[in-house]
Amino acid sequence: MKKILVTGGAGFIGSNLIAKLLSAGDTKVVCIDNFDDFYPKDIKEKNLLPFKANPNFEFIEGDIRNMADLDKATDVNVIVHLAAKAGVRPSIVNPILYQDVNVSGTQNLLEYAKKNNITQFVFASSSSVYGINENVPWTETETLMPISPYASTKLSGEMLGHVYSHLYNIRFIALRFFTVYGPGQRPDLAIHKFFKLILNGKPIPVFGNGETSRDYTFVDDTVSGIIGAINYSDTNFEIINLGNYKTVTLTGLIESIEKICDKKAIIDRFEEQPGDVPHTFADVDKAKRLLNYNPQTDLATGLLKFKEWLAV
Numbered sequence: 001m002k003k004i005l006v007t008g009g010a011g012f013i014g015s016n017l018i019a020k021l022l023s024a025g026d027t028k029v030v031c032i033d034n035f036d037d038f039y040p041k042d043i044k045e046k047n048l049l050p051f052k053a054n055p056n057f058e059f060i061e062g063d064i065r066n067m068a069d070l071d072k073a074t075d076v077n078v079i080v081h082l083a084a085k086a087g088v089r090p091s092i093v094n095p096i097l098y099q100d101v102n103v104s105g106t107q108n109l110l111e112y113a114k115k116n117n118i119t120q121f122v123f124a125s126s127s128s129v130y131g132i133n134e135n136v137p138w139t140e141t142e143t144l145m146p147i148s149p150y151a152s153t154k155l156s157g158e159m160l161g162h163v164y165s166h167l168y169n170i171r172f173i174a175l176r177f178f179t180v181y182g183p184g185q186r187p188d189l190a191i192h193k194f195f196k197l198i199l200n201g202k203p204i205p206v207f208g209n210g211e212t213s214r215d216y217t218f219v220d221d222t223v224s225g226i227i228g229a230i231n232y233s234d235t236n237f238e239i240i241n242l243g244n245y246k247t248v249t250l251t252g253l254i255e256s257i258e259k260i261c262d263k264k265a266i267i268d269r270f271e272e273q274p275g276d277v278p279h280t281f282a283d284v285d286k287a288k289r290l291l292n293y294n295p296q297t298d299l300a301t302g303l304l305k306f307k308e309w310l311a312v
Contacts, residue, residue, distance in 0.1 A: 003028040004230065005076045005118075007064050007109065008083030010035065012184045013124070013177075015047035016219045017080065017226055022054055030058040030073045038086060039187055047184060064105040070112045078120040078230055081109055084153070087188065088128060088275040091150035102153035103160070110164040120171050122229045123161055126154040127178040127215070127243070127280045136247070136281035137215075140176070140239045148275035158239060165237040172236070173229040178243035178282045182219030182302055183309035191216075191303070194254065195310055198261050203268035210251035212272075213279045215243040218297035218305075228291030243282025244295045253299075260303050 004021060008014045009031030021027045031048070035041040051057040062069025064083050084102045085091065091098040106123070113121055130138050131145035146152045161172035181191045197204045225242040232238070248256075254265050287293035297305075 001026055001028055002077045003030065003075050004078045004080060005073050006031050006080045006082065007033070008081075009033055010044035010048050011082065012047075012186050013180055013219060013222060014082045015184055016182070017082070017223050018051055018057070020223050020227065022051060022056055025056075028056045028058070030060065030076065032060040032062050032064065032069065032073065033083065034061065034063045036085070038090075043187070065101065065108055067108060067112065070109065076116065076118055078122070079109060079113055079118055080122045080226060080230065081106065082124045084124065085150070086186070088148040088150045089273055091148055091153070092275050095149035098149050098153050102150075103156045106157040107160055110160060110170070113170055114164065114168045119169060120230065121161065121164075121173070122226060123157055123172060123174045125158055125174045125176045125239070126151065127176050127241070127282065128277065129155045129158070129176065130277070130280070132277055134279075136279060137245065137283040138241065138281060139283045140241060140286055147277065150275075162237055169236065171233070173232055174239045175225060175229055176239065176241045176282070177222060178215040178217045178241065178280055180217050180219050180222045182306055184219070185306065191253070191257070191306060192310075194257050194265070195261065195307060198257060198263050198265050201263070201266070203266040204254070205270055206250065206254070206267050207270050207276065208250070208272040210254070211249055212276070213247045213249045213281070214253070215245070215247050215280045215282045216253070216299055216302070217242065217244045217295065218302035221295040221297055225287055225291055225293045228287075228293055232291060234290070238290065240287050240290060241282040241284055242287055242293065243280075243284055244297075245282060245284045246299070247279065247281040248299055256299055256303055260300075260307055
C-alpha cells in the first residue's frame with residue numbers, strides 16, 4: 001500500500017486530492033498543514049472533517065520549513081507538495097516570506113525525501129511562471145519570464161527539483177496548474193468571490209477592461225493529473241502543464257456566472273494590478289501523452305458544480 005505525504009492538504013486542491021486518493025481504498029495519506037492564516041482556519045478544518053475517521057488518513061499540524069515536523073511522517077513512498085504561500089499580489093507586498101516558505105520549504109522537503117529515500121516527488125508549480133507571453137497556447141518549452149515574486153518562487157522550486165533529481169535520483173514531476181476552480185475553492189479567488197458578491201447583490205471588483213483571459217481548470221481534472229504524476233515512472237524529471245486547453249476572458253467568465261446566478265453583476269472597475277499576467281492558455285499535449293490526462297469539465301458545468309457546493 002502506498003503512503004503519500006500531501007503538503008498543504010487542508011487546502012482547496014489538497015483536500016480534493018486526498019478525497020480521491022482515500023476513495024480508492026488502497027492508499028494511505030498523511031497530510032501536513034500549518035493552517036496558514038491567508039484564509040480562515042475553520043475552512044481548512046472543515047475540508048479535513050470527512051477524512052478524520054478514515055484509518056488510512058493521518059494529519060500533522062506542522063510547517064514544511066521544520067524538519068522535526070516532517071519527521072513525524074514515517075514510511076512515506078510519495079510526496080505531493082502543494083503547500084505554499086499563495087497569491088501573486090500578496091507576494092509583491094511580502095516577497096521575503098514567499099521566498100522563505102515556497103523556496104526554503106521546498107528545499108527542506110527535498111532534503112526530507114533524500115534522507116528517507118523517497119524517490120517520487122510531485123510539485124505544484126504554476127502557470128504564472130510563463131509571465132507575459134503572447135505565444136499561446138503555452139508549451140512547457142517556452143521561455144519563462146515571471147513577473148511576480150510568487151511566480152519566481154515557483155520557478156525556483158522547479159529548478160531545485162531538477163538539482164535533486166540529478167544528484168539523488170529523485171523522480172521530480174513539476175505540474176504547472178492553470179487557474180484551478182471548483183468545490184472548496186479558496187474564498188479569495190475570483191470565481192468564489194464573484195459568486196458570493198453577485199448572489200448578494202454587491203459589486204464585484206474587476207481589474208482592467210475585462211479582456212484578460214484565463215485557462216480555467218476544474219479541480220477534478222487537476223486531481224486526475226496529479227494522480228497521473230503520482231503513478232508516472234518513465235523519466236526522472238518532467239515539467240507538465242495541467243490546464244483545460246481553453247481560454248476565457250474575464251468578461252466571458254462574469255457573463256457565465258451571471259447566467260448561472262440568474263442575476264446581473266454590478267461591476268466596480270479598477271486599474272490592472274501589478275504582477276498579473278494578461279493571458280494564460282495551456283498546451284496539454286504533454287500531459288495527455290505522459291499522464292493520460294484528459295480534462296473533462298467545461299466551464300459552464302464546472303461553475304454549476306461550484307454553485308451547488310456553495311449553496312450547501
